[in-house]
Amino acid sequence: MNSDITSFASLAPAFPEMLVAAGAIVLLLFGIFTKKERANGVAMAAVVLLVATAGIVIFHPAQGVIFNGGFIADEFARFMKVLVIGGAAFALILSLPSSRQHQLDKFEYSVLVLLATLGMMMMVSANDLMSLYLGLELQSLAAYVLAAMKRDSARATEAGLKYFVLGALSSGMLLYGASLIYGFTGHTQLDLIVDQIVMGERSIGLIFGMVFLLAGIAFKISAVPFHMWTPDVYEGAPTPVTAFLASAPKVAAMALLVRVVTVSFAPITSDWQQIVIFLSIASMVLAAFAAIGQKSLKRLVAYSSIGHVGFALVGLSSGTAVGVEGVAIYMAIYVTMTIGLFACILALRTQNGAVEDIAELAGLAQRRPFVAAMIAVLMFSLIGLPPLAGFFAKWHVFLAAIEARLFVLAVIGVLASAISAFYYLRIVKTMYFDEPVLEYAAVPRELTAVMGVTGFLVITYFVTVGGPLAAAARVASGSLF
């Protein structure tokens, strides 16, 4: 059975994962054996490690299926891995300037982020229900601890616990679904499941298993109605951790969902399509309305991320290569916007501590014009207004939905985006139209840099990255069909 592992070189497709795993262990040992607090040093080292890993993924991609078909490295995995690694690296950078105040100045923090990233890379590359679960749990367990990292904060502890309980529930559902699928097809490997479905009839047990599996994944991407944990966890967790949770894990779980439904459930597309359409509509509509009443900035971002998952699912609903291409582009732009948004949120501090309420942004445009301009750009982009990146994200997913003749879904989607514009505009209004009341502390250089980079990408998307990104996403989705 182990015949396919003949040499170290044959493991090339998994080299990035191995590098992250080894790096995480080395940093863990280094953290334990050095007495001094060198948390930021460890974080920097982790960032360098992630950049190196991303370099391998981008420039020396090795493709293939290894570990008895449990692990696959293809173009789709490559695209998504770059997003995951990038999201994690930027989230680490965001935590640097304020690590002490969020009590994240421990070396464990960076190690946990690395382990979570490893889990996510595994999720992206999983070609078997078992390796899928392995990656998912590695990511989740690390994320539970991260959410509760600020130990003496009641809110953070609550967030961690809530995340853990609901996450464990969802993992259980996913596992139950996986066991049903195994029971009715006799396989755990995704591409063998599909063969079995093609040969046999579409059994009710298989559909049951698929529903449970999708419910479990829907928890992880926080699609309505499995979104309840999101606002509380986002609000309670330390802000840099929220930045991490809102970016990379979403991409990984979305990649997982895409791979599972397009590879192993391709013959029963009409069955999973209904579920995805429902998740999509429910997420878009609920997020659009629920966010209107929010006063807390982080809760608003939580609902906004729920809504954006809904929009990304519009692309997947089509079940076509164009749709998957749209999802890939959507997630890339979503990660960029999320990282930029959290850089802005972390940059805002008053004498009362971090800015948490939207009302505290009043008149920001006059006090901190650069930060205000970046937030405004991101808000307009999140609405989906051209010529910003957010528009092109929506363009690609809705294009797929229209091609698949899902007109009702598309109309509901664009109307939901019009409603969601209301709460995004409220932030712009508060910053630009209201008079300033608070003084803000100086903005750390790292955050200015991150804001600058993401803002540049969002504004100039259509001249700089738009073409290459669309081409890469095309190649990525092509590897699944």
Place this chain on the structure above:
Amino acid sequence: MNLADHILTIVTFLPTVGALLLLLVPGRGASTDNLVRSIALIVTLVNFALTLWLWAMFDNSNPGFQFVENYPWIGESIGYRMGVDGISILFVVLSAFLLPFCVLSSWNSITYRVREYMIVFLILETLIIGVFATLDLAMFYVFFEGSLIPMFLIIGIWGGARRIQASYKFFFYTFVGSVLMLLAIMAMYWQAGTLDIQRLLAFEFSPEIQTWLWLAFFASFAVKMPMWPFHRWLPEAHVEAPTAGSVILAAVLLKLGGYGFIRFSLAMFPDASLQFQSFVFVLSIAAIIVTSLIAFVQTDIKKLIAYSSVAHMGFVTMGIFAGNELGVQGAVFQMISHGIVSGALFLCVGVVYDRMHTREIEAYGGLVERMPRYAFAFMVFTMANVGLPGTSGFVGEFLTMLGTFQVSTWAAFGAAFGVIFSACYGLWLYRKVIFGALTKDSLKGILDLDRREMVVLVPLILLTILFGFYPAPILDVTAGSVELLVNNFAAATGNVPAVAAMAP
């Protein structure tokens, strides 16, 4: 690289370059503000000069698209395509022509956040020129919808007391209308396999699909235009926006709707356009009559002019969907003329608003005694707005009514009321503000137009009268493209227009 081959790209993106330049101007304070204003003025003037060059190079005898640029861009669907024909070139020139006036009129009235103001205006110029100059449907949407952002900020930051409500209303009306058009654009892509407007114009959509696409486009353009009853956002946006914002809104942004109707609804969905012709006529007549009556009872000068804009846009939609040469020519001419005249009227309101800080009609009266030059300028534009022969306003209204008359006598009959009503409220406004005894103490010290204001208003007066007596510069440019469009429309719908039938 030949400059002339990329003239449209240059004209479109030069203002953005100017905006970036403004970003780099160091320092704060009054001297910086003056530098910022000067740079903005120079950029807009250079851009206007470039569009004049573009107009000079334009070949009137060629009804197709000229100065075409075509490159692949994002993914399969979106391409970078530019080009103008006889219908769009004038709007490009009009937009570039009005921007220097906007900068000039804001010179003293905008006192805070001057740099941001000018940056936003320059970006707005890029977007509105882009709408007219692009030949890719997705890019059209990008520019069309992108113009919401700067306009939202202009109304919301530099607007009047109720600016927030006005900016939200403006945003949501237009946004909701436009997203439906976005879906229609995507549907067209899957039908025709391209978003190249040139190829889409040649593509024949099946009649059932045309109906849906037409309705989706209508949702967007009818709000933008605005047609009655989708006009509710306009009066508020106009009233609260700063003077230059009102000018650009009335003069150019409203024309996006009319341009869209001509370029897309009429040209690409001829069957649906014919099917909905009566529907559009009814709405147009309603707009002309109802909003004229509403204008009559306004107490705010800007609001009155805003409602009169809606009424005048009624002539435009009526002319477009008459679907014959006279109607469409008249509609284009009316849009250009209205761009100049309504822009000028808002500038005139800005002149007295800067002095008195009120727009209430009641607060004025007898201005002619203190401001004879102003009284003359205001008179010319009021007469043009009324549609007096000898001003540009007459030509457009007359042509659209002629065109409509050939299709529907009743529609033309209804529209004629608009001419009468507009004379009523126009002259009433003029009498209240300019004539009468100068009784109010606050007005006794009011000053006549200064040099800057003269520079702004005199060219507009000249153009209004020039185009009234000699409309050929505009009609010659549009003739070729409109004829092609109308013939295609007639061929697609199987109706040979009366004029064409009489020709040998």
